[in-house]
Amino acid sequence: MAFPFSAVVGHPDLRLALLLSAVDPGIGGVLVRGEKGTAKSTIVRALATLLPDVAVRAGDRFGVDVDAGEESPDGPFPADAPVERRPARLVELPVGASEDRLIGSLDLQEVLAHGRGSVQPGLLALAHRGVLYVDEVNLLHDHLVDLLLDAAASGRSHVERDGVSFTHPARFLLVGTMNPEEGELRPQLLDRFGLTVRVEASRVVAERTEVVRRRLAHDADPAAFATRFAADEDALRAQIDDARARLGSVALTDRELVRISAVCAFVEVDGMRADVVVARTAVAHAAWRGVDAVDVDDVRAAARLALPHRRRRDPFDEPHLSDEELEKALEVAEQALQDLEDDQDDGPDDDGPGGPGGPDGDPEDGPDDGSGPDAGSAAPPEAGASEAGGPESGGPGSDGPGPEGAPSPPGRPAPPSGTGSGSDGADSLPRDDGDDAPLSPVGAPQQVRLKSRRFEVRGVGEGVPGRRSRARGRRGRTVRAVAEAPESGPAPHLPATVIASVRGGRRGRPEPDDLRHAHREGREGNLVLFCVDVSGSMAARKRMSAVTGAVDALLRDAYQRRDKVGVVTFRGSGASVALPPTSSVHTAHARLADLHTGGRTPLAEGLRAARRVLRAERVRDPRRRGLLVLLTDGRATGGGPKPLDAALDAARGLAREAGPGRGGAAMSTVVVDCEAGHVRLGLAGRIAGAAAGAIVTLDELTGENVAAVARTAVGA
The missing domain is CATH 3.40.50.410 (von Willebrand factor, type A domain)
Structure with missing residues (x-):
C-alpha cells in the first residue's frame, strides 16, 4: 500500500510542483534532483493515488479518452462497446528498458499464431492519462530520453519500426528523479522538463524525528496508517478535481503576461519555453488556490519552480535561482509594467509642451525609452545577479565558485584574459618545495x-552506451541482420526472421534455423x-x-x-x-x-x-x-x-x-x-x-x- 501523499513531512516545493502538474499535465512534468534517501520515489508513488479515475473502452489496451473521441490502434470499436472506469496508472520506466518496451513494437506472438500484423503497446501507451515515473533518469540512455520527452511535449507517440506504423495518444504526468552525484542530464534535455525541484534532507531535529515516526508507523500497519490520513487524501483529491475544472476559466491578463516575460528576460533564460511554462504553471497555481485570475504571487511561485534549471549556461553550472534574485527580477518586472503604463497614459503622439518632442522635453528622449515588456533584458548585468552577493550567489562578495564548485550565475561574466604556457620570471625558476x-x-x-x-578509441568496443567510440551491443542502430547471435547477446530481428520463414515456405511459422539477430552499432x-x-x-x-x-x-x-x-x-x-x-x-x-x-x-x-x-x-x-x-x-x-x-x-x-x-x-x-x-x-x-x-x-x-x-x- 502506497504511503499517503498528505503524510509526507517537509519538501513543500516538491509537493507543490507535483500537485500543479497533476492539475495541468501540459506543464511538462517534474524533475526531482536530490541526494539519496530523501523520499523522492515515495512522494511520486503517493501522487498517483490522488489522480481521478479514467474512463476507457473494455479491451482497449491503449486506454484512449472516450469522452474526447480519441482513436485507438485497437479500434475501431462498436458504438455500444462497454465503457469502464479504472484508476490512473503509475507506470515505472526502468533504466535498462529497451526502445521496443518504451514505444511499442510488432506483436510477434500474434504474427506467429495467426499470420497477421498486430502492434504491442509500450510503456508510453500504458501511462496515457496517468503517471510515467523514471527513477534515475540521468542514467537512462540518451535516445530513450529523447523519445520520452518528445512524447511528453507533443502528447502523442509515433512508432515507425519493424514494418509497422501507428500513432496513439500519450499524455501523462512525467516525473523523473535523479541524484546529481551520479551524473547530470544534458542541458537540452533538462530544459524539456517543465519544473524542477531540488530536495535535501531536513536538518531540523523535530522534522527528522517525525519523518522516522511516520515511516515506522506505516511499515508496521499500512492499512491503519492509510486510514489515519484518509480524510486528508480525500480533501486533496477534491482540490485537484476542482482545480482541473477551474483551469480553463482562470484569466491570464496582459499585465501578468508582461510580468512573466520581463522576469524571464531578466534572468536571461534561453529560448521561449520558459515563458510558456511559467505562464501555464501560474495559471495552474491560481486554479489550485481557487481564484479566477493570475496575480504576482502565482508568477512568483511558477518562476521559482520553472526557471532555475533553465539558467545553466555551462554544463558545470548548478541549477539555481535564489530568493533574492527572484525578488529582484520581480521588482524589475514591476518597474517595466509601471513604465509601460506611463507610456500608454502619455499616448504615442504626445508631442505637446512637456512631451518627448516638446520644448520642455529632453531632446534625446524618444518614444522608445527602453521600457516595456522587454525592459528586463536591458537591465545591466549586475542587476541580474543577487544583490546579496556573498559566496552562495557568487556575487561581488564571492572569491570564486559557490557551493559544489558552481561558477558564478550568468549575467555577470568576467572577460577571460589570454593565458598560455610561455615563460615568465616565476616560471623560469620553478620551486619544488614551496608553500601550498x-x-x-x-x-x-x-x-x-x-x-x-x-577523440575515439580504436576499433569497435562493447562498452556501456555513450557518445564517444564506436561500439556494438544491444543498443544503437541496426546495420544488418545475422544468423548467429552476436557476442553482446541475442537481439532477435523480427522482420528478417519472418521473411526467412516465408522464404522457407513456412508461412510465418519460423523454425529455429530461421531466427535472425540484429547487429547493432552505436557509441560507447x-x-x-x-x-x-x-x-x-x-x-x-x-x-x-x-x-x-x-x-x-x-x-x-x-x-x-x-x-x-x-x-x-x-x-x-x-x-x-x-x-x-x-x-x-x-x-x-x-x-x-x-x-x-x-x-x-x-x-x-x-x-x-x-x-x-x-x-x-x-x-x-x-x-x-x-x-x-x-x-x-x-x-x-x-x-x-x-x-x-x-x-x-x-x-x-x-x-x-x-x-x-x-x-x-x-x-x-x-x-x-x-x-x-x-x-x-x-x-x-x-x-x-x-x-x-x-x-x-x-x-x-x-x-x-x-x-x-x-x-x-x-x-x-
Missing part, C-alpha cells in the same frame, strides 16, 4: 576556455582518468592557469560524450585519488577547483596510483576502455634516490597495462607536456615514450589538435 598555493578553479573567468573535440562511453601534477614545479601562476583550462576543456568533452571520469593527483611525498571513477563530471569539476599546489614531484607514485585505479575499474567494468590523461612537466623530484628512473619504470608498467581489450586497446595514454620556459628538458616526452602513449604540449591542446593526438594515442 591554491589551484585556480577549473573554468575560472580569468582563464582561456579551450575547446576539445571528440570510456573512462577518462586525469593524472594531474600539482607539485611546486607546476605552481607558476600562468602555467597552472593554462593547465586548469586544458583540464576544463577535456572535462567538457567527457561530459558531452557521457564518459566516466576520475582524478589522481600527486605532490609532496605521494599520490592520492582525488575522485574515484564516477559518471558525475560536475563532481570532478568541483574537486579540481579545490586542489592546492606545492611540494616535490613524486611522478612515479602518481603513475602507479593511476595504474591501480585503471586496473580496479577494469575488474569492476571489463567492457569499459580507458584513456589516461597525464598532465605534468616531467620533472620527477621525489619518490626515491632516482626519481626519474622510477617514473620511467612506472610508465612502462602502464604500457603493459594497455593490452588488447574487447575490440581494441584496453587503454591508452596521452601525456600533456606542461613544461614552459626557454630551456626545456623534454622529460614528459620520455615518460610518454615509456608508456607507449602520445605526447602533446599544452599549447597544442586546442581544437583539432586534441582529436589528432588522441587518435594517434590509440592508433586510430
Whole structure:
C-alpha cells in the first residue's frame, strides 16, 4: 500500500510542483534532483493515488479518452462497446528498458499464431492519462530520453519500426528523479522538463524525528496508517478535481503576461519555453488556490519552480535561482509594467509642451525609452545577479565558485584574459618545495576556455552506451541482420526472421534455423582518468592557469560524450585519488577547483596510483576502455634516490597495462607536456615514450589538435 501523499513531512516545493502538474499535465512534468534517501520515489508513488479515475473502452489496451473521441490502434470499436472506469496508472520506466518496451513494437506472438500484423503497446501507451515515473533518469540512455520527452511535449507517440506504423495518444504526468552525484542530464534535455525541484534532507531535529515516526508507523500497519490520513487524501483529491475544472476559466491578463516575460528576460533564460511554462504553471497555481485570475504571487511561485534549471549556461553550472534574485527580477518586472503604463497614459503622439518632442522635453528622449515588456533584458548585468552577493550567489562578495564548485550565475561574466604556457620570471625558476598555493578553479573567468573535440578509441568496443567510440551491443542502430547471435547477446530481428520463414515456405511459422539477430552499432562511453601534477614545479601562476583550462576543456568533452571520469593527483611525498571513477563530471569539476599546489614531484607514485585505479575499474567494468590523461612537466623530484628512473619504470608498467581489450586497446595514454620556459628538458616526452602513449604540449591542446593526438594515442 502506497504511503499517503498528505503524510509526507517537509519538501513543500516538491509537493507543490507535483500537485500543479497533476492539475495541468501540459506543464511538462517534474524533475526531482536530490541526494539519496530523501523520499523522492515515495512522494511520486503517493501522487498517483490522488489522480481521478479514467474512463476507457473494455479491451482497449491503449486506454484512449472516450469522452474526447480519441482513436485507438485497437479500434475501431462498436458504438455500444462497454465503457469502464479504472484508476490512473503509475507506470515505472526502468533504466535498462529497451526502445521496443518504451514505444511499442510488432506483436510477434500474434504474427506467429495467426499470420497477421498486430502492434504491442509500450510503456508510453500504458501511462496515457496517468503517471510515467523514471527513477534515475540521468542514467537512462540518451535516445530513450529523447523519445520520452518528445512524447511528453507533443502528447502523442509515433512508432515507425519493424514494418509497422501507428500513432496513439500519450499524455501523462512525467516525473523523473535523479541524484546529481551520479551524473547530470544534458542541458537540452533538462530544459524539456517543465519544473524542477531540488530536495535535501531536513536538518531540523523535530522534522527528522517525525519523518522516522511516520515511516515506522506505516511499515508496521499500512492499512491503519492509510486510514489515519484518509480524510486528508480525500480533501486533496477534491482540490485537484476542482482545480482541473477551474483551469480553463482562470484569466491570464496582459499585465501578468508582461510580468512573466520581463522576469524571464531578466534572468536571461534561453529560448521561449520558459515563458510558456511559467505562464501555464501560474495559471495552474491560481486554479489550485481557487481564484479566477493570475496575480504576482502565482508568477512568483511558477518562476521559482520553472526557471532555475533553465539558467545553466555551462554544463558545470548548478541549477539555481535564489530568493533574492527572484525578488529582484520581480521588482524589475514591476518597474517595466509601471513604465509601460506611463507610456500608454502619455499616448504615442504626445508631442505637446512637456512631451518627448516638446520644448520642455529632453531632446534625446524618444518614444522608445527602453521600457516595456522587454525592459528586463536591458537591465545591466549586475542587476541580474543577487544583490546579496556573498559566496552562495557568487556575487561581488564571492572569491570564486559557490557551493559544489558552481561558477558564478550568468549575467555577470568576467572577460577571460589570454593565458598560455610561455615563460615568465616565476616560471623560469620553478620551486619544488614551496608553500601550498591554491589551484585556480577549473573554468575560472580569468582563464582561456579551450575547446576539445571528440577523440575515439580504436576499433569497435562493447562498452556501456555513450557518445564517444564506436561500439556494438544491444543498443544503437541496426546495420544488418545475422544468423548467429552476436557476442553482446541475442537481439532477435523480427522482420528478417519472418521473411526467412516465408522464404522457407513456412508461412510465418519460423523454425529455429530461421531466427535472425540484429547487429547493432552505436557509441560507447570510456573512462577518462586525469593524472594531474600539482607539485611546486607546476605552481607558476600562468602555467597552472593554462593547465586548469586544458583540464576544463577535456572535462567538457567527457561530459558531452557521457564518459566516466576520475582524478589522481600527486605532490609532496605521494599520490592520492582525488575522485574515484564516477559518471558525475560536475563532481570532478568541483574537486579540481579545490586542489592546492606545492611540494616535490613524486611522478612515479602518481603513475602507479593511476595504474591501480585503471586496473580496479577494469575488474569492476571489463567492457569499459580507458584513456589516461597525464598532465605534468616531467620533472620527477621525489619518490626515491632516482626519481626519474622510477617514473620511467612506472610508465612502462602502464604500457603493459594497455593490452588488447574487447575490440581494441584496453587503454591508452596521452601525456600533456606542461613544461614552459626557454630551456626545456623534454622529460614528459620520455615518460610518454615509456608508456607507449602520445605526447602533446599544452599549447597544442586546442581544437583539432586534441582529436589528432588522441587518435594517434590509440592508433586510430
